[in-house]
Amino acid sequence: MFIIDAHLDLSMNALEWNRDLKQPVTAIRNREKGMTDKPDRAKGMVSLPELRNGKIGLVVATMIARFVDIDSKLSGWNSPEQAWAQTQGQRAWYHAMEDAGEMIQITNGAELKKHVETWQDTSIPDHSKPVGYILSLEGADSLVNLSYLEKSYGYGLRALGPAHYGPGRYCPGTGMEGPLTKAGIDLVREMDSLNMILDVTHLTDEAFAQVMDIFKGHVWASHHNCRALVPYQRQLTDEQIKLLAERNAVIGGVLDAWMLKPGWVRGKCDPITENITLELLVDHYDHICQLTGNSNHIAIGSDLDGMFGQEQSPYDMNTIADLQLLKPLLEKRGYSPQDIENIFHKNWLRFLQKAWVN
Numbered sequence: 001m002f003i004i005d006a007h008l009d010l011s012m013n014a015l016e017w018n019r020d021l022k023q024p025v026t027a028i029r030n031r032e033k034g035m036t037d038k039p040d041r042a043k044g045m046v047s048l049p050e051l052r053n054g055k056i057g058l059v060v061a062t063m064i065a066r067f068v069d070i071d072s073k074l075s076g077w078n079s080p081e082q083a084w085a086q087t088q089g090q091r092a093w094y095h096a097m098e099d100a101g102e103m104i105q106i107t108n109g110a111e112l113k114k115h116v117e118t119w120q121d122t123s124i125p126d127h128s129k130p131v132g133y134i135l136s137l138e139g140a141d142s143l144v145n146l147s148y149l150e151k152s153y154g155y156g157l158r159a160l161g162p163a164h165y166g167p168g169r170y171c172p173g174t175g176m177e178g179p180l181t182k183a184g185i186d187l188v189r190e191m192d193s194l195n196m197i198l199d200v201t202h203l204t205d206e207a208f209a210q211v212m213d214i215f216k217g218h219v220w221a222s223h224h225n226c227r228a229l230v231p232y233q234r235q236l237t238d239e240q241i242k243l244l245a246e247r248n249a250v251i252g253g254v255l256d257a258w259m260l261k262p263g264w265v266r267g268k269c270d271p272i273t274e275n276i277t278l279e280l281l282v283d284h285y286d287h288i289c290q291l292t293g294n295s296n297h298i299a300i301g302s303d304l305d306g307m308f309g310q311e312q313s314p315y316d317m318n319t320i321a322d323l324q325l326l327k328p329l330l331e332k333r334g335y336s337p338q339d340i341e342n343i344f345h346k347n348w349l350r351f352l353q354k355a356w357v358n
Helices: 010-016 025-032 048-053 080-099 109-120 146-154 182-193 205-214 238-246 278-292 320-332 337-355
Strands: 003-008 056-063 103-105 131-138 157-161 197-199 251-253 298-300
Touching: 003 251, 003 298, 003 320, 003 337, 010 056, 010 080, 048 056, 048 131, 048 320, 056 080, 056 109, 056 320, 080 103, 080 131, 109 131, 109 337, 131 197, 146 157, 146 182, 182 197, 182 205, 205 238, 238 278, 251 278, 278 298, 278 320, 298 337, 320 337
Parallel strands: 003 056, 056 131, 103 131, 131 157, 157 197, 251 298
Antiparallel strands: none
16 A cells, blocks of 8 residues: 655665665665664665555655754754755755656645656556655754745745754754744744645644644644653643644654653663564554544654664564555554555645645
8 A cells, every 4th residue: 555654864864874775775784784883783674665665655755954052962063054054965865866766856736646646556666666755854953044944945845843852943852841942933934934834743842832823834743652652752742632633733653662662761672572563653543543533643754764773663564665564453453444544645645735735
């Protein structure tokens, strides 16, 4: 079944992890054997061939570059201008993949319709179809000033999450407290005027409440799970889930182990020992369905290349292509064929069709 994945850090993997994502995952893992600079070396889950193998024909693909102040312990860039340049390198990689026939950028409703029709055409082999991508910016630090948002929209940026981890120029993020900065308020309002999609992922609780009040346009949570099941600020509260449903938002279930089960310790816990499986994601789906009364607000935002690999993913998956294994798990829980289509692609499609109606 056709799948839309609303959160993959493809260009970051290509440039900062130095991975040739045109290659099969097995080839990337083999090339990284013996490397120890990152915890997921030789354990990657994502490549373009694996997306095709899993019928994941459309993704929301990010650019990401954090600005860090002098006393920050986070990795990042020492000025907004450097962060901007990093995102532009990432954008250049996407363009190179387009030139190679590997990917195609989707920026409006007409392009979306044509691309989905291509992937639904069974006369064309999946391995020859380009992976569509909708460009998103994760964390707004790289926008030197508000004029850079307009520049970004001009080259096809269609979604933006103002925050990431830690302090931010526009908004504090995961692990922090506090509201949008003044620049963040201006950013959100300008996004509204450009009809951009606002991603609430990584926002503080205070900033979440602010954007839901200030921003009148289309909101999604690209990669989020439930705080009721995993009690941490990175997750959505029940009240936040209800507010998102009232705004016709969609929440992409994420597969990073620490967001699937409480008590996970990065670098110490093991997916097999902790019984981290795809079933845990279905638990989060169930919780959202119980709150909202339907399956219209849940989908996939896997984040399976977000600075982790097999060491922090469900152990019943080998690569991202195994997202197809969700189908029998959902059937076993009583989800109907319509529910499963909603989760795999229809909820994201309806959201985008409504956002891009003009």
